[in-house]
Amino acid sequence: MGGRAVSPGGALLRTSRMFSIPKPLPEPPSTNLHIGDHKSATMTRPYPQHQSITSPLASREKGDWGLKRPFPLKSTMATSTPFIRVKQLDTVENVTNFASAADHSLSLEKFQELRVAMSVPHNTDKKADSSSRTELWHKSVFEEDMDVTDFKAGLGDDRRWKFQGPWLARMTEGKFIEYLDKKVRPKRAQFRALLKEKLADDITTSQNRAAIEAGKETPAKVEAKDISEEQFTDYLRSLRNDRVTLYALVSKFLDLAPLGQPVGIIQTFWSNRDSLASESPYGKSGPPPSHPSAGISYLRTSSFMENHPVYGPQGKRTPALARVVYPKAGPVPPKLGVGGFVADAPPGDNEFNFRTVTRGRVSSNKTMLNGIMHLDTTTFGGAKAYVEATTANVDPSGKVVLQLRETSAEAQVVARESKGLTEIYHDGKTKSYTPATPKTTSQQSARVSDETRWNRVADEILDEPSRS
Amino acid sequence: MPSLLPSSCAMRGLSIRAFSTTAAARAPPRGGGDSHHRHSSSSSLLSINNPASSRTSRSGPQSAHKPSEAAADLMTRYKKAGQTSLRNKQAHLDIMRNQKNSNDYLKQMPRRWDAGDVYSPHDMSPVEMQKWRKRSPRGGDVVDALGIRPLDMYKNFSLIQEFTSTSGQITHSSGTSLRPVNQRKIAKMIRRVQGMGLYPTIHAHPEMIRDSFFPERR
Numbered sequence: 001m002g003g004r005a006v007s008p009g010g011a012l013l014r015t016s017r018m019f020s021i022p023k024p025l026p027e028p029p030s031t032n033l034h035i036g037d038h039k040s041a042t043m044t045r046p047y048p049q050h051q052s053i054t055s056p057l058a059s060r061e062k063g064d065w066g067l068k069r070p071f072p073l074k075s076t077m078a079t080s081t082p083f084i085r086v087k088q089l090d091t092v093e094n095v096t097n098f099a100s101a102a103d104h105s106l107s108l109e110k111f112q113e114l115r116v117a118m119s120v121p122h123n124t125d126k127k128a129d130s131s132s133r134t135e136l137w138h139k140s141v142f143e144e145d146m147d148v149t150d151f152k153a154g155l156g157d158d159r160r161w162k163f164q165g166p167w168l169a170r171m172t173e174g175k176f177i178e179y180l181d182k183k184v185r186p187k188r189a190q191f192r193a194l195l196k197e198k199l200a201d202d203i204t205t206s207q208n209r210a211a212i213e214a215g216k217e218t219p220a221k222v223e224a225k226d227i228s229e230e231q232f233t234d235y236l237r238s239l240r241n242d243r244v245t246l247y248a249l250v251s252k253f254l255d256l257a258p259l260g261q262p263v264g265i266i267q268t269f270w271s272n273r274d275s276l277a278s279e280s281p282y283g284k285s286g287p288p289p290s291h292p293s294a295g296i297s298y299l300r301t302s303s304f305m306e307n308h309p310v311y312g313p314q315g316k317r318t319p320a321l322a323r324v325v326y327p328k329a330g331p332v333p334p335k336l337g338v339g340g341f342v343a344d345a346p347p348g349d350n351e352f353n354f355r356t357v358t359r360g361r362v363s364s365n366k367t368m369l370n371g372i373m374h375l376d377t378t379t380f381g382g383a384k385a386y387v388e389a390t391t392a393n394v395d396p397s398g399k400v401v402l403q404l405r406e407t408s409a410e411a412q413v414v415a416r417e418s419k420g421l422t423e424i425y426h427d428g429k430t431k432s433y434t435p436a437t438p439k440t441t442s443q444q445s446a447r448v449s450d451e452t453r454w455n456r457v458a459d460e461i462l463d464e465p466s467r468s
Numbered sequence: 469m470p471s472l473l474p475s476s477c478a479m480r481g482l483s484i485r486a487f488s489t490t491a492a493a494r495a496p497p498r499g500g501g502d503s504h505h506r507h508s509s510s511s512s513l514l515s516i517n518n519p520a521s522s523r524t525s526r527s528g529p530q531s532a533h534k535p536s537e538a539a540a541d542l543m544t545r546y547k548k549a550g551q552t553s554l555r556n557k558q559a560h561l562d563i564m565r566n567q568k569n570s571n572d573y574l575k576q577m578p579r580r581w582d583a584g585d586v587y588s589p590h591d592m593s594p595v596e597m598q599k600w601r602k603r604s605p606r607g608g609d610v611v612d613a614l615g616i617r618p619l620d621m622y623k624n625f626s627l628i629q630e631f632t633s634t635s636g637q638i639t640h641s642s643g644t645s646l647r648p649v650n651q652r653k654i655a656k657m658i659r660r661v662q663g664m665g666l667y668p669t670i671h672a673h674p675e676m677i678r679d680s681f682f683p684e685r686r
């Protein structure tokens with residue numbers, strides 16, 4: 001510990017939330033190893049690292065942002081998005097280093113307009129038992145049994161999102177070796193003591209069971225100190241061959257973040273053990289670095305029906321206009337940008353996918369969106385399409401990954417009409433939709449004549465009271 | 469905080485449209501006065517997104533099936549087959565041209581987007597895209613990250629090439645971004661392997677520059 005540079009009162013003020021800007025978050029790690037070295041220093045990061053600060057207009061005109069020194073009016077007044085992020089309050093040049101924070105502030109606003117509820121990652125490869133019913137829909141991150149961090153909580157222990165230990169899957173080799181040296185090796189004696197106690201418990205239970213089956217008195221409880229070294233060494237050897245049990249013990253002892261389960265035969269062994277990974281929703285995807293909602297949305301559910309003032313309750317939610325950010329590149333699905341967040345195009349048989357062989361016949365999707373296979377160079381502003389954002393979750397590197405779904409044609413029309421792009425609603429009479437049937441011309445003319453007669457009758461009836 | 473985005477003005481245009489009493493608004497927007505010529509509301513609603521495609525698809529000339537016109541029928545079918553093949557060929561050419569056009573433009577967009585990336589208008593600019601073209605200098609200490617022992621890596625020529633120039637000189641620590649301990653170890657290893665004669669001192673390893681002398685035949 002170094003000496004304190006400021007007085008205790010000053011230190012208190014400096015560390016208080018009231019007077020200090022929170023420390024910046026670390027730089028997001030690059031997930032893809034291949035593109036890790038292709039990056040830009042000025043790109044918009046997947047999550048904001050600095051607090052976004054704004055100030056009311058009256059104060060802004062005076063350059064007052066509530067910080068140490070007034071800000072230059074030339075840059076802070078000339079913008080329509082008065083958000084700044086302070087990178088450094090005091091530099092050696094005695095100026096405040098700041099930049100615009102409009103990117104993340106507006107992204108947040110757009111995301112909240114999407115009204116997306118955050119959910120825990122969806123485990124697709126779950127075994128089909130009692131838990132499969134809850135896997136049919138997305139579970140909110142704010143569910144009471146999931147939203148826990150308490151290490152000692154008995155039942156909710158394996159469903160929490162925060163762990164004491166690291167996530168081994170994302171560690172580099174060097175970090176892993178360091179972790180082994182610094183954290184794991186000093187705990188060796190402690191773990192041996194724990195194993196000894198577990199062995200003593202095992203022996204006691206097996207003795208008791210044998211005694212009950214033989215109808216004898218239960219023998220005395222075996223203590224950890226009664227176990228001989230040879231007995232313990234044999235137990236260690238058996239444990240080394242029993243990877244599943246050993247992994248469960250180690251991960252519980254070090255409180256490691258759950259790793260994905262191996263698929264196959266092992267799973268049958270796994271199912272009847274008490275293991276951490278089998279239950280945790282973050283076993284497959286990895287634990288989130290923050291709260292699984294990332295504070296970007298506090299909605300619990302998206303299971304509600306939107307009501308239209310004229311058309312009534314809507315089957316689909318209001319779709320959002322998505323930009324095709326990058327077309328399909330080989331096996332990589334096309335990328336759509338919704339409200340400033342890049343997401344994979346919705347899967348399935350829709351306008352974003354090139355339909356391939358279905359039951360022996362190749363049928364290319366006729367109504368495919370223009371910018372999916374190739375970059376759309378003809379549309380002004382690039383290709384856009386309406387999609388519906390169903391849910392989002394936070395991945396281990398802190399990115400907010402949106403899940404998209406195609407929307408219906410009716411929802412698109414209603415959305416376009418609400419923006420004034422089309423006009424559907426009118427005060428005139430409308431016919432109910434009848435499926436088109438092949439009809440001859442004579443029938444049609446008869447129908448038309450019927451209709452004109454009917455209209456005349458209707459006119460006569462309706463006009464009568466107005467005249468008199 | 470003032471709302472900067474136009475907040476969802478979903479109902480604004482509609483409410484004016486629906487409940488106004490002006491003559492222009494009350495008049496049915498399409499179809500005029502003839503109510504019986506108008507399509508039903510839901511069918512027009514479904515086809516409004518692609519007004520061009522829905523009408524034209526069904527118009528096919530109905531061929532006559534009289535035995536006397538069999539030859540003429542055959543002729544028209546033959547012509548039609550020729551037309552379809554021509555159309556297919558043109559469609560294929562269109563696809564090829566689109567693909568080339570698209571690839572040319574995509575070369576100017578070297579960023580590979582991942583799900584979960586956040587972008588602002590600035591990220592789409594050419595200035596920003598150019599930054600994704602070249603490899604940025606390495607940030608961290610590779611030896612520490614990989615947990616390797618540099619002195620054991622003397623047979624790993626690709627690794628040695630990473631830390632030497634094309635003329636076989638050891639790269640300065642400002643270029644390798646190794647911490648001093650690891651830079652000394654790497655430099656020692658390279659000096660050793662060059663002293664042993666396993667790695668050339670004046671050019672890159674022959675295996676690494678083989679392609680420039682013997683380009684692969686396609």
